[in-house]
Amino acid sequence: MQLVINDLLQSTENPDHIQRIVWVDNKNQLCFLVNIRKLSFPYSEGIHNIEASFNRGEIIKVKTDPWAISVDEEDLSESEIEIRDKAWRLINQICLTPEIFDPKQRSALIKIASKDFALSTKTVRKYLIRYWTRGMIKNALLPDFNNCGKQYGMDRKYNKKAGRKFAYSSSIQRGAITDEWKEIIRISLEKYYFIRSKPSLKYAYQQMVKEYFSKEDEKSGYKVLDVEKPIISYDQFYYWYRKWYKPEDAIHKREGRREFLQNYRAITGSATEDSMGIGTYAIDATIGDIYLVSSLDRNIVIGRSIVYLCVDIFSRTIVGLGVGIENMSGQSLRVALANTFENKKDFCKRTLDMEIGNDDWPIHYVPHTLLADRGSELISNELTQIVENLNIKIQNTGSYRPELKSVCEKYFHIVQQHISPFLPGSIQKDYMKRGGQDYRKKAVLNLSEYTQILVRCVLYYNNHNFLSDYPLTQNMIDEKIRPIPIEIFKWGLHKGNGQLRTMLLDAIRSNIYPKSQATVTPKGIHFGNLYYTCSKAVKERWFSNARIQGNWKMEVYYNPQSVATIYIRIDRQNYEVCSLIEQYEMYRDAKEEELVSLKENLRLQKAEYVEAQMNGAMQLAQDIESIVKQAKEKTKDQSLNGEVPKDIKNIRENREKEREVLKREQQAVIDQQNIGKQLNKVNHDLESVNVLDIFRKKQKEVLRDEDK
Known part of the structure; x- marks a missing residue:
């Protein structure tokens, strides 16, 4: 049994006794655990003892973390963020391994932190225990404000100006902030402060007063304060x-994004960090060398895909893969990271309907460091937020320095060069040259099939690629480790020198998957032009309420790789899975980008059909007008003095007479058809008799000639 940091071990005799592994030594012989239900410091346990207990069935691994939470940064109050960030800085200062696990050294570190952060030693101990018991991520240090008191998020409204009274009276009136004043303040900041000329905040305030709280002086013609109203x-x-x-935010708006990233953004990680050990992942993206078709309509070419690869630098194992037709963006990056952290067997079965073995791609760990280049999506606030929440360091390479992650760059070349000869629609050297072939016309693979091919390539390179130039260490040579990526990775995992962590699927959804707005309607939960349902919606009669009271919005999380399901967050720990309703099941295997492409094609076809549709409508109108005109003319023939007498008293009798007339007409038509059939039969019989007489006549003539 392989033990890694953040594994949860539950006692089979006492289900409430759950231990979390908070550290494993480099020799993989000793680990430290905490009871997540009790406030206590970590205690040591031999790994062989844990394995023995596991084999005897005394403990099991837990798949659900009771302390796992999911919270959006904008949903937190300023107080929560302040307490969490202060505790996080404290943890980063004193949580040194292995010193923090020694009681004497831990006590010394706690006293130093208490003095540096002006906190009591009791508070420092509380932060440490909370950090270890709740998952060792930044949001584990959030206070439990959500469990008590009034919920945050609503601004308090005042009837009079808040704060202490003025010591000296003035002719200027003051008042409480209203929604109208808030809008004035916001507009003034955007108009007079967040501009490239970088004026002072005082200037923006003065401009606001001049524009909204002044009047024109009749004598001088200048604007002066309107002291009759509050200001x-x-x-x-x-x-x-x-x-x-x-x-x-102010730097972003006043000086621009480039200046912020160059001189003001937080600097995390180190470009010189030693990667001798698994757990430093390099991630990069490229454009695939093949044209693909839509899985919904193979006559539609959807272009070339975007391929993300995530590679462990130490072992050179491909640990994650992301394929899509969305441009290189935060959303496509989330797809690659989600694949990196989740179980690959489950991913292949759920997304690709593809079976792989448990040992084919047994990599589903969270790294300690992520190495990325200067791509816009890889230096974004979105990625920064993800890695901070998951306690991952990020290293950004310098501009035009691909050699710093050469392993990832090389794998792109190897994979695409290997599969290119097999794939129709792949681009060759004569692409875009005069006289070259149009490879778009040869495309036959859709996105799912192309992804399956790439997964097969990944399995081949991880399990069968012999790295002849790999610098094996002396320990690897002594243990006869072959230079094959997956074997090197397993060796590093066994040695514990990478400090990898696991992450459950719920945590991946909350921290990696993008979120968006969905609408609850009478037809279902509307998202991405599709409709979904779930047991909670059916139980609480959402759709009936939507039909009675009207639609409403709600936040959902979704996997861009599949439109089959979306996820509704019930609270910080629980999710509801929503699946497609029956009439949209044909889109289950489609990707989000393919649905967008299909909708665009339908709009294009509709635009091209507008002329024919309007011509048909005009022809229909003319036909109706012609029939009505003929009816009017026939009616005039039966009129007396320009008016047609209408028998409206005997409608029922008139209806019966009309029905009898219709029956007689129908019977006449049937009789005429029967007579036609009988005549055809008689004609056919006559023709048969005539042919037989001619044949007999000819036969007699032949016999007569033979007698002569």
């Missing part, structure tokens, strides 16, 4: 500026 104070203006905008 926003500078302190109020400054308070709402600090409340709404973070310092980095």
Whole structure:
């Protein structure tokens, strides 16, 4: 049994006794655990003892983390963020391994942190225990404000100006901030402060007062304060500026994104960190060398795919794969990261309907470091937020320095060069040259089939690629480790020198999958032009309520690789899985981008058919008008003095007479058809008799000639 950090071990005798592994030594002989239900420091246990207990059935691995939470940054209050970030800085300072697990050294570290952060030693101990018991990520340090008191998020409203009274009276009236004033403050900041000329905040306040709280003086013609009405104070203006905008927001808006990333953004990780050990993953993307067709309509070419590869630098094992037709963006990056962290056997079965063995691709771990280049999606706030929540360091290579992640770059070349001769629609050297072939016309593979081929290539290179130039260490040579990526990875995992962690599927959904807005309608949960349902919606009669009270919006998480399911977050720990309703099951295996492409094609076809549709409508109108005109003319023939007498008293009798007329007409038609059939039969019989007489006559003539 392989033990890694963050594994949960539950006692079979006492289900409430759950232990979390918080550290494994480099020799993979000793580990430290904490009881996630009790407030205590980690205690050591021999790995062989744990394995023995596991073999005897005394403990089992738990798949659900009771402390796993999912929370959006914008949903947190300022107080929660402040407490969490302060605790996080404290943890990063004192959580040194293995010193923190020695009681004497831990006590010394706690006293130092208590003095540096002006906190009691009791509070420092509380932060440490909370960090270990709740999953060792940044959000584990969030206070439990959500369990008590009034929920945050609603601004308190005042009838009079908040704060202490003024020491000195003034002719200027002050008042409480209203929604109208808030809108004025926001507009003024955007108009007069967040501009490239970089004026002061005082200037923006003065411009706001001049525009919204002034009137024209009749004598001088200048604008002066309108003291008859309340005026926003500078302190109020400054308070709402600090409340709404973070310092980095002002730099983004006033100096631009490039200046912020170059001189002001947080610097995490180190470009010189030693990667001798599994757990440093390099990630990169490229455009696939093959044209693909839509899985919904193979006559539609959807272009070339975007391929993400995530490679462990130490073992050179491909640990993650992301394939899509979405441009290189935060969404396509999330697909690759989700694949990197989840169980590959489950992924292949769920997404590709493809069976692989448990040992074919047994890599589903969270790294300690992520190495990325300068791509826009790889230096984004989105990626920064993901890696901070998962406690992953990120290293960004310098511009135009692909050699710093050469393993990942090389694998792109190897994989695409190996499969190119086999795939119709792949681009060759004469692409875009005069006289070259149009490879788009040869495309036959869809995105799912191409992904299956890439997965097969990954399995081949992980399990059968002999790295002849790999620098084996002396320990590897002594243990007769072959230079094959998966064997090197397993060796590093066994030695524990990579400090990898596991992540459950629910945690992947909450931290990796993108979120969006869905609408609850009478037809189902509408998202991405499809409709979904779930047991919670049926039980609580969402769709009936939507038909009675109207639609409403809700946030959902979704996997861009598959439209088969979406996820609704019930609270910080529980999710509801929503599946497609029956009439949309044909789209189960489609990708989100393919549905978008299909909708665009339908709109194009509709636009091209507008002329024919309008011509048909005009022809229909003319036909109706012609029939009505003829009816009017026939009616005039039966009119007396220009009017047609209408028998409206005997409608029922008239209806019966008309029905009898229709029956007689139908019977006449049937009789005429029967007479036609009988005549055809008689004619056919006559023709047969005539042919027989001619044959007999000819036969007699032949016999007469023979007698002569």
